[in-house]
Amino acid sequence: MIEVKGLTKRYGNLVAADNLNFTVQEGEILGFLGPNGAGKSTTMKMMTGYMPSTEGTVLIDGLDIIDDAQEAKRKIGYVPEIPPLYKDMTVTEYLRFVSELKNIPKKEIKEKIQYAVSKLRLEDVKNRLIRNISKGFRQRVGLAQAILGKPEILILDEPTVGLDPKQIIEMRELIRELGKEHTIMISSHILFEINQLCERVIIINKGKIVAIDSPENLSKRLSTASRLSLRIVGDEEKVINTIKEIPGVQSVSVIGQVEQESYDYNVLSDTNYDIRKRVFFDMSKAGFPILEMKTVELTLEEVFLQLTGLSEKGEGVVEEGESEDE
């Protein structure tokens, strides 16, 4: 569907995108992940033909985005990071304006707008000025604009940025729904979101691709250790010493105290050992009741940090493990 070959963008000495090669396959939702300033937006701007590349090409269904711009652009719906809205227009006026720019025949415009409005549930605000609608709605108008004329590909640059949690969930559902009919590429710096939505993830940092894989594989590939989260009643030191004696255990650390009398522990062990049974029997023998035990997979966040080298392995793990449970 989309082929990106050797895509490079240089601003003077700064390399915003460095020899990127990847494809977006038909029907998939592809995640494009990277910290702020990694080159996500730049790459997307080149892919949509807003900005030419310094080197390399983007082919949309075999059509070059620069040389066959007219045809190629028709296949793409693009939502930039800040939704490109005229605040002095009503939602319907705006959608009509974009329809005309997109060469949608006059006769079909009404129907196409109708479709976009109902798809993104904008009925209630369609006659209001964009200035006066909430940020969540504005973001949806931005998406509505992109799906006008039913392009095969949607390129969404951080579509949930600045929304409140409820709006984020709604937006995510909408994107998932649109994913049934469109090939989608979505950028984000929020890993959870990508994890939820995407079958495949590209991680980029400083303009370079660091990994392309499914979210699950990425977690697996990088986890050299499995983690066990425990809540055990009893003396801290004794518990730690007992666990340390179990073969395969790499490290034990205390996370803190949540329930009275008990402590929460974080145990890292080799992947080829399953230490859970031993923990159960040893604790039982020592008279320390286990209140909770669960294995925690490495989150995408950690994988991401490892790959982009922003953090040491195993650091900053705790909060992520917990927030995933919510």
Next chain:
Amino acid sequence: MNKTATIFKREMKSYFYSPLAYVIISVFLVISGYLFTTSILFTKSSYMQDVFTNMVTLMIFLIPLLTMGLLTEERKQGIDQLLFTTPLGVTEFVMGKFLAAFSVYSIMLVFTFMYPGVLEIFGTPDYGSIVSGYIGLLLVGGVFISVGLFASSLTESQVIAGLVSFGILLTIWLLTMLKSVLSGILVTIVLKIDLFNYFYDFQNGILDSNAIIVYLSFIFVFLFLTTRVIDRRRWK
């Protein structure tokens, strides 16, 4: 061409949804009305020449206000990312903008038809020079607008765009002063680019094809430069 109309329509709505067009037209009418009244009372003649001169001078100040936001706002709000990822061409875009500002300007001029009307009641105005005067005004205004549009393409700031176009127009206006200091070929050059010099012909009822061509070339050059600036920025 269709999309020029789309851009044009949107821009017109935006002019008249906001107070901008109303304020500019009102200010223009108040000041030009005042100048008309005083000059007619003073000269007691039915000539429009002075009135036209005054209007052109007034435009040096008003047109930058009309054009300064034309290209800055879309860029600032990232809307150009939408525009140029659709099959819209830069030329269509610039033409739509130009025509919108030109239309507001023309509407402004239509209101001033009441001045010849007043002259008709109290005297016998020379309609030939009035018509050619208005043609001249349209052309000069077109040049001013294309200059303003060009300035607007250079920056994201309305204020800077306004100042730049005001600066360019004022410089051209002041060229007249140079004529007395310079000599030889330089005077010829200054005369060639002195837009206001050409305007005297129109004012006096002369439709000079040379002047018309100069004005149209100015418009063309500035519009072309505008499209180049917009293109160039994306290619940088």
